[in-house]
Amino acid sequence: MTIKFCNQCGHEVKYLIPQGDDKPRAVCQSCYTIQYENPKVVNACIIEHKGKILLGKRTIEPRSGFWNIPAGFMENGESTRTGAIREVKEEVLADLKNITLFGVYNIIQRNQVHVYFRAELAHENFGAGAETSDAKLFAPEDIPWDQIAFPVGITALKRYIREMPSGEFSIKEEDIIIDYELLKQYDLKS
Amino acid sequence: MTIKFCNQCGHEVKYLIPQGDDKPRAVCQSCYTIQYENPKVVNACIIEHKGKILLGKRTIEPRSGFWNIPAGFMENGESTRTGAIREVKEEVLADLKNITLFGVYNIIQRNQVHVYFRAELAHENFGAGAETSDAKLFAPEDIPWDQIAFPVGITALKRYIREMPSGEFSIKEEDIIIDYELLKQYDLKS
Numbered sequence: 001m002t003i004k005f006c007n008q009c010g011h012e013v014k015y016l017i018p019q020g021d022d023k024p025r026a027v028c029q030s031c032y033t034i035q036y037e038n039p040k041v042v043n044a045c046i047i048e049h050k051g052k053i054l055l056g057k058r059t060i061e062p063r064s065g066f067w068n069i070p071a072g073f074m075e076n077g078e079s080t081r082t083g084a085i086r087e088v089k090e091e092v093l094a095d096l097k098n099i100t101l102f103g104v105y106n107i108i109q110r111n112q113v114h115v116y117f118r119a120e121l122a123h124e125n126f127g128a129g130a131e132t133s134d135a136k137l138f139a140p141e142d143i144p145w146d147q148i149a150f151p152v153g154i155t156a157l158k159r160y161i162r163e164m165p166s167g168e169f170s171i172k173e174e175d176i177i178i179d180y181e182l183l184k185q186y187d188l189k190s
Numbered sequence: 191m192t193i194k195f196c197n198q199c200g201h202e203v204k205y206l207i208p209q210g211d212d213k214p215r216a217v218c219q220s221c222y223t224i225q226y227e228n229p230k231v232v233n234a235c236i237i238e239h240k241g242k243i244l245l246g247k248r249t250i251e252p253r254s255g256f257w258n259i260p261a262g263f264m265e266n267g268e269s270t271r272t273g274a275i276r277e278v279k280e281e282v283l284a285d286l287k288n289i290t291l292f293g294v295y296n297i298i299q300r301n302q303v304h305v306y307f308r309a310e311l312a313h314e315n316f317g318a319g320a321e322t323s324d325a326k327l328f329a330p331e332d333i334p335w336d337q338i339a340f341p342v343g344i345t346a347l348k349r350y351i352r353e354m355p356s357g358e359f360s361i362k363e364e365d366i367i368i369d370y371e372l373l374k375q376y377d378l379k380s
Contacts, residue, residue: 001198001223003197003198004197004198004199004200005195005196005197005198005199005200006195006197006200007193007194007195007196007197007203007216007225008191008193008194008195009194009195010194010195010196010200010201010202011200012200013197023265026197033191035197036263037266038230038231038263038264038265038266039231039264039265039266039268040228041228041229041231041303073226073228074228074229074303075213075228075229076227076228076229076301077298077301078229078298079296079298079365080294080296080303080363081296081363081365100363101294101361101362101363104270104291104294104305106269106270106271108267108268108269111266111267113231113264113270113303113305115294115303115363117363130210171291171361172291173270173271173290173291173305173307175269175271
């Protein structure tokens, strides 16, 4: 969303390159406050339980009705790890143990950085939570790949499953490329 | 900075918990746009050249005059990796090779996530760039620890140097705790 007004004084902004900067910013024409726009962090966690993966079915757009690795926007006042733990608790009502870093995925076209963790269920209680209609453990061979909500989830999950047999998980930083032509073809909104 | 006005229509906002949410957000009282506030990403890179580490001396607050690992806020349209490469080029005029993920550091008290990379100099040309008065290669034993700008840099650099002899670098996600009492004691601003 393009910024139109100053969130400090309510006057109009103009996109200008401030002195000492090299990018256009929303600069207030009255109080000269600059509103910066930066990428957002999404935290996510791949959850394993006895060789199966816990997924939640989304009830909100984008990709309502698709299965997803629990994930969500990081809030002020939390760490990437506590953010992932909170999202898991909210969406699939699960508690985790052995949570550890799994990957950093850049989605440049969305101005997002997804920080992925992996963990195990701390106990067998889980269920459909906020913005979720179903929560289910999938054996790797039963994962409905064409029903997974987002490319970043598919990329992360495929590596996880590839590395599962060895028990040796790598930690990778990768770019996720969104194929807009493919999205158009399937008439998808995201 | 607390948000006072809507950046879409210029009317006043109130901090309210929107329906289906559980945190107060800046909600416009006229058009009901919500302005979310989220943590920011800082990208950084530890640069090695023939067993020495390249640091830049800051000329801007906070911590002007202190040595720093090249780092800066991530911009829209870049990845964590290209962000780190850009900051290195801007601050110490250096080009990199073999850049790879090193760590994710949460600074909860600052609402920041620092994504650290490690790399080698692609060639021996470097120098003081933007917001930097000096750029210098330090042997591990010569690093002026009490002149390093930020705790996150000290934490990352100490692990790097610990792991250097083996050539086997780990990738860690860790929390950085800012000791406000210590900052007061030294009369530091950050």
